[in-house]
Amino acid sequence: MNDIYSAFTGNIPENYDRYLGPMFFHDCAEDLAARIAGGEPEKVLEIAAGTGIATRYLRDHLPARVHITASDLNDAMLKHAEKKFSESENIRFQVADAMALPFEDQHFDLVACQFGIMFCPDKVQFFQQARRVLAPGGRLLFSIWDSLEHNPLPRTTNEILAEFFDGDVPAFLQVPFSYHDQEQIRNDMEQAGFSDIQFETQQGQCVFAEPTQAALGMVTGSPLRLEIEQRGDTAIDDVVDKVAADLKTTFGERDCRAPMRWTVISTRREE
Numbered sequence: 001m002n003d004i005y006s007a008f009t010g011n012i013p014e015n016y017d018r019y020l021g022p023m024f025f026h027d028c029a030e031d032l033a034a035r036i037a038g039g040e041p042e043k044v045l046e047i048a049a050g051t052g053i054a055t056r057y058l059r060d061h062l063p064a065r066v067h068i069t070a071s072d073l074n075d076a077m078l079k080h081a082e083k084k085f086s087e088s089e090n091i092r093f094q095v096a097d098a099m100a101l102p103f104e105d106q107h108f109d110l111v112a113c114q115f116g117i118m119f120c121p122d123k124v125q126f127f128q129q130a131r132r133v134l135a136p137g138g139r140l141l142f143s144i145w146d147s148l149e150h151n152p153l154p155r156t157t158n159e160i161l162a163e164f165f166d167g168d169v170p171a172f173l174q175v176p177f178s179y180h181d182q183e184q185i186r187n188d189m190e191q192a193g194f195s196d197i198q199f200e201t202q203q204g205q206c207v208f209a210e211p212t213q214a215a216l217g218m219v220t221g222s223p224l225r226l227e228i229e230q231r232g233d234t235a236i237d238d239v240v241d242k243v244a245a246d247l248k249t250t251f252g253e254r255d256c257r258a259p260m261r262w263t264v265i266s267t268r269r270e271e
């Protein structure tokens with residue numbers, strides 16, 4: 001998991017939070033937090049917390065007594081997240097690999113992950129680790145994006161980049177949308193010991209004020225930026241300008257909207 005896809009460095013965390021957060025993640029995070037609050041957990045582990053978008057909604061939806069551990073592989077993302085919270089908000093931030101969680105067995109009664117599992121090379125190991133740290137009866141809730149087919153903004157961005165780079169499109173934008181087959185996910189979870197697995201597909205809208213905001217988020221708010229910079233022959237500003245111009249053709253000049261689709265998956269540790 002320690003490769004370019006986890007390298008949210010430099011100003012990537014800031015751009016991720018500023019641009020991608022409102023476009024993609026806030027509504028999904030509020031939905032996930034409401035589901036979690038209904039189960040009345042006491043000890044919550046969030047995996048792949050990133051810049052703390054879902055963490056903020058979790059803290060706002062859960063009683064103050066509930067302890068939240070927000071973990072992420074990337075220290076820069078967590079440092080950005082910490083700025084959003086006061087010391088009194090009962091949150092611990094810890095760098096942690098989702099496939100080798102540094103927590104005791106059966107320590108949490110809920111594990112949550114918003115759009116993080118897709119970046120794990122070994123999905124079964126992710127589920128095994130989540131199950132290990134869950135107490136008997138504890139819940140696992142996580143969300144994944146549906147395919148690019150059902151998410152027009154990143155799909156269109158990929159198409160623009162493929163044209164810009166003469167077919168040699170950077171790979172990063174494909175990764176978040178690569179793990180959506182429900183049969184595969186169910187099989188992976190069953191291998192890890194889970195059995196009663198529920199899938200709920202959600203429909204929403206990706207909203208952005210103007211195409212330049214979307215372009216800045218898509219190009220500079222993720223390791224896609226590093227992929228482009230490593231090529232050494234293309235200026236980031238040129239890529240942003242190209243993406244913004246083409247998004248304008250597809251989504252308009254102002255108050256832009258695009259459908260988005262994701263799935264929330266839940267299960268329990270039965271033993």
